[in-house]
Amino acid sequence: MSQTQAPIARHLADYRPYPFVLNETRLEFQLAPSATRVRAELALRPRAGLEDLVLDGGKGLRLISLAIDGAAPDPAHVSRDDEVLTIAAAALPDAPFTLRTEVEIDPSANTAFEGLYMSGGMFCTQCEAEGFRHITFYPDRPDVMAPFRVSIHSDKPVLLSNGNPVAQREGFAEWHDPWPKPSYLFALVAGDLVAISDRFATRSGREVDLNVWVRPGDQDRAGFAMESLIKSMRWDEDVYGREYDLDVFNIVAVDDFNMGAMENKGLNIFNSKLVLASPETATDADYERIEAVIAHEYFHNWTGNRITCRDWFQLCLKEGLTVFRDQQFTSDMRSAPVKRIEDVRTLRARQFREDQGPLAHPPRPDRYEEINNFYTATVYEKGAEVIGMLKRLVGDDGYARALDLYFDRHDGEAATIEDWLKVFEDATGRDLAQFKRWYTDAGTPRLTMAEDWDAEAGRLRLDFTQATAPTPGQDDKPPRVIPIAIGLISPNGDEVLPTQVLEMTEARQSFGFDSLGARPVVSALRGFSAPVMLERLLDDATRAFLLAHDTDPFARWEAGRDLALSALVVLSQGREAGADYVDAIGRLAADDGADPAFRALCLTLPGEEEIATRLSEQGTTPDPDAIHEARDGLARRLAEAHADLLAGLFERMAVAGPYAPDAEPAARRALRIAALGLLNRIDGGDRAEVLFGTAGNMTERMAALSCLLRRGRGQAALQAMHDRFGDNRLVMDKWFSVQVMAAPPAEAAAVAHRLARRGDFDWKNPNRFRALLGGLAANHAGFHAADGAGYDFTADWLMKMDKANPQIAARMSTAFETWPRYDATRRDRARGALGRIAAMAGISRNLREMVTRMIA
Numbered sequence: 054m055s056q057t058q059a060p061i062a063r064h065l066a067d068y069r070p071y072p073f074v075l076n077e078t079r080l081e082f083q084l085a086p087s088a089t090r091v092r093a094e095l096a097l098r099p100r101a102g103l104e105d106l107v108l109d110g111g112k113g114l115r116l117i118s119l120a121i122d123g124a125a126p127d128p129a130h131v132s133r134d135d136e137v138l139t140i141a142a143a144a145l146p147d148a149p150f151t152l153r154t155e156v157e158i159d160p161s162a163n164t165a166f167e168g169l170y171m172s173g174g175m176f177c178t179q180c181e182a183e184g185f186r187h188i189t190f191y192p193d194r195p196d197v198m199a200p201f202r203v204s205i206h207s208d209k210p211v212l213l214s215n216g217n218p219v220a221q222r223e224g225f226a227e228w229h230d231p232w233p234k235p236s237y238l239f240a241l242v243a244g245d246l247v248a249i250s251d252r253f254a255t256r257s258g259r260e261v262d263l264n265v266w267v268r269p270g271d272q273d274r275a276g277f278a279m280e281s282l283i284k285s286m287r288w289d290e291d292v293y294g295r296e297y298d299l300d301v302f303n304i305v306a307v308d309d310f311n312m313g314a315m316e317n318k319g320l321n322i323f324n325s326k327l328v329l330a331s332p333e334t335a336t337d338a339d340y341e342r343i344e345a346v347i348a349h350e351y352f353h354n355w356t357g358n359r360i361t362c363r364d365w366f367q368l369c370l371k372e373g374l375t376v377f378r379d380q381q382f383t384s385d386m387r388s389a390p391v392k393r394i395e396d397v398r399t400l401r402a403r404q405f406r407e408d409q410g411p412l413a414h415p416p417r418p419d420r421y422e423e424i425n426n427f428y429t430a431t432v433y434e435k436g437a438e439v440i441g442m443l444k445r446l447v448g449d450d451g452y453a454r455a456l457d458l459y460f461d462r463h464d465g466e467a468a469t470i471e472d473w474l475k476v477f478e479d480a481t482g483r484d485l486a487q488f489k490r491w492y493t494d495a496g497t498p499r500l501t502m503a504e505d506w507d508a509e510a511g512r513l514r515l516d517f518t519q520a521t522a523p524t525p526g527q528d529d530k531p532p533r534v535i536p537i538a539i540g541l542i543s544p545n546g547d548e549v550l551p552t553q554v555l556e557m558t559e560a561r562q563s564f565g566f567d568s569l570g571a572r573p574v575v576s577a578l579r580g581f582s583a584p585v586m587l588e589r590l591l592d593d594a595t596r597a598f599l600l601a602h603d604t605d606p607f608a609r610w611e612a613g614r615d616l617a618l619s620a621l622v623v624l625s626q627g628r629e630a631g632a633d634y635v636d637a638i639g640r641l642a643a644d645d646g647a648d649p650a651f652r653a654l655c656l657t658l659p660g661e662e663e664i665a666t667r668l669s670e671q672g673t674t675p676d677p678d679a680i681h682e683a684r685d686g687l688a689r690r691l692a693e694a695h696a697d698l699l700a701g702l703f704e705r706m707a708v709a710g711p712y713a714p715d716a717e718p719a720a721r722r723a724l725r726i727a728a729l730g731l732l733n734r735i736d737g738g739d740r741a742e743v744l745f746g747t748a749g750n751m752t753e754r755m756a757a758l759s760c761l762l763r764r765g766r767g768q769a770a771l772q773a774m775h776d777r778f779g780d781n782r783l784v785m786d787k788w789f790s791v792q793v794m795a796a797p798p799a800e801a802a803a804v805a806h807r808l809a810r811r812g813d814f815d816w817k818n819p820n821r822f823r824a825l826l827g828g829l830a831a832n833h834a835g836f837h838a839a840d841g842a843g844y845d846f847t848a849d850w851l852m853k854m855d856k857a858n859p860q861i862a863a864r865m866s867t868a869f870e871t872w873p874r875y876d877a878t879r880r881d882r883a884r885g886a887l888g889r890i891a892a893m894a895g896i897s898r899n900l901r902e903m904v905t906r907m908i909a
């Protein structure tokens with residue numbers, strides 16, 4: 054087979070049901086690192102007319118035997134290519150039958166970590182999206198669902214699969230999962246593992262055994278994951294009325310994992326960085342993320358597993374909803390306003406960026422070549438935003454009724470976005486035809502708002518327009534429904550109109566407000582009520598007014614961010630700005646009545662990437678070096694103007710007593726670190742040095758290390774950290790990435806180069822690879838260095854990684870996705886690097902699709 058086959062695209066419009074019904078799946082594993090035997094028994098029956106039986110199965114499956122109702126079919130009726138095994142209809146009975154296959158596979162050679170592979174001596178699986186076809190021949194698609202019975206022969210002490218345990222003895226285990234599921238939710242783990250265990254009684258009285266399985270020695274870092282699981286189980290009962298449905302729930306931590314975690318039925322498999330945490334090794338952000346991802350995977354049990362996706366185009370059906378649910382959970386567990394601001398920051402940094410570049414696609418795409426390339430910020434984070442809008446439009450009660458109907462109507466099914474919208478229509482009576490565009494259309498609408506004040510009549514009119522720029526393959530962008538949450542504030546700071554949602558449905562539309570005494574200040578897009586770019590002419594004084602007086606915490610923070618961004622844009626163009634911002638931040642820093650976490654967010658300047666994005670939104674070519682300088686300069690001015698205030702905050706926000714990862718102390722640490730980050734520009738790094746030596750937790754230690762590196766005096770701290778944590782992979786990942794992130798831009802690629810030559814740069818480990826390449830990509834001016842060193846370094850490693858692990862190579866290639874917005878020199882160099890990748894012999898389908906889209 055040639056390496057340069059034409060790409061095969063899949064289209065939503067081509068969907069058709071699988072022509073066979075699968076009643077049961079039985080699997081038997083004989084585990085051995087390089088020669089595992091898999092016997093499969095599938096109880097099938099033709100759905101309507103008899104057709105050829107097409108089973109997915111990769112090149113790595115060595116077929117040992119094949120039988121239909123106990124007999125080998127005529128070889129003339131069996132054919133195989135790189136992707137599928139086909140048994141001609143002529144060899145099949147037109148009635149229920151049993152297909153038996155036996156294959157041999159080599160988990161020890163599996164460096165792509167898809168299917169059955171080995172990590173640190175243990176066997177584990179990753180099947181979403183299409184990994185099961187590397188384990189056995191199977192209809193590997195989410196709309197084919199069956200109960201599974203799995204037996205495992207292995208000398209490993211712990212043998213796990215989905216569902217409930219049926220039998221367990223030395224060298225053998227059998228598991229039964231009664232809930233019909235698609236193959237992507239299958240999982241198997243065999244290893245030398247230890248568990249921390251607990252129990253949970255569901256509200257209808259089911260007693261569930263809970264286990265978090267880790268490598269021996271890691272038990273003392275698994276407790277927080279267990280606490281998070283229990284909170285999640287309770288929350289899903291309380292808020293969504295959803296109970297767990299098996300006798301056991303297992304979580305396993307593995308060191309080699311392509312993604313964050315996976316919701317396999319009853320057997321969630323996690324990247325160890327999202328399970329293991331201790332104050333000595335994990336930061337506050339790590340803890341918050343562990344809690345959120347444990348919840349996310351647990352919530353999938355209903356939104357994803359009990360109701361799954363008909364096909365992979367519907368991925369956001371489970372992911373958007375489950376992200377939305379984990380966001381709700383975190384806002385209930387921690388500070389809701391802070392969580393909202395953090396989510397919007399992520400959305401803008403990752404999804405807006407995606408939407409503005411060559412990789413833009415709708416939350417529900419209708420075409421892909423490699424589905425693994427569509428586990429994106431658009432499918433996940435925008436998918437969640439769309440649900441937030443829906444909830445705002447139908448109200449909390451309407452949302453609750455729609456969700457109850459969704460679970461009632463579709464339990465046990467593989468559903469679509471149409472099914473999802475239909476339950477909202479049926480439960481609320483609302484027509485969602487126009488709303489559906491949020492799912493099918495790519496791009497971020499640009500919303501403009503102008504004010505017209507009639508002083509005599511006491512009347513304010515708000516004039517809105519919406520427009521969305523074309524995205525690849527979609528030129529026509531009809532108007533969408535946009536919920537715009539608005540409040541009005543009087544000049545003395547009182548709210549004259551509490552939050553109201555305006556529903557915009559046209560390309561241009563006006564809304565009037567009467568009986569106003571004085572001209573109010575408009576607080577717009579409160580809570581970030583829609584994922585749009587809002588443009589309005591606002592002077593810095595009004596922004597500062599909103600930062601001081603808005604009652605909506607998101608809008609308040611947004612006013613501060615706008616103030617910062619508008620100053621940074623001007624500064625990066627070599628002109629003077631920022632006085633209002635510096636004053637306003639001083640007032641906020643001094644406001645001890647405000648939530649420390651909120652103040653920390655406001656004291657953190659927008660990142661360089663964000664400034665670049667704002668500039669290009671405004672039609673200006675961003676200059677990474679000028680942006681870096683401008684941001685540095687403004688931070689220094691803040692520090693100089695408020696040195697005493699910040700020093701006071703740094704002292705007062707120290708948290709006494711033992712470390713707890715809770716929101717309150719974490720907020721104090723966040724504010725303390727924000728102050729440190731500014732003071733570090735003027736104290737030469739002295740505070741950071743003291744903090745590094747005395748910190749009793751990883752949050753402050755990492756912040757101090759980063760500050761020291763930025764002052765060019767981090768060597769001793771790096772060494773100390775390595776001496777102490779050299780054998781802890783997760784800490785060493787941080788150690789790698791911080792050095793690249795905090796390097797001066799001109800040296801970033803060289804630093805990355807030096808680190809890549811270290812013996813402990815275990816590049817096949819996805820976390821380590823991401824630490825280094827992701828660290829460089831996060832150093833905006835470093836990655837985009839004008840000499841192209843950042844691009845070349847990244848391209849070289851992507852090509853190397855592609856041969857071992859195409860998913861990781863493809864995912865990390867998104868470092869390049871913004872290339873078209875830079876100047877001609879950078880564009881040439883980036884395009885050159887991408888062209889080199891595209892021309893690579895034997896490039897994977899994953900990486901090829903990504904680079905082709907980026908240089909199209």
Ligand code: PHE
Binds near residue numbers: 179314
């Ligand atoms: N479905 C997983 C999650 O969100 C993500 C994942 C996708 C993991 C593909 C592995 C492979 O929650």
Ligand code: ZN
Binds near residue numbers: 349353371372375
């Ligand atoms: Zn998910």
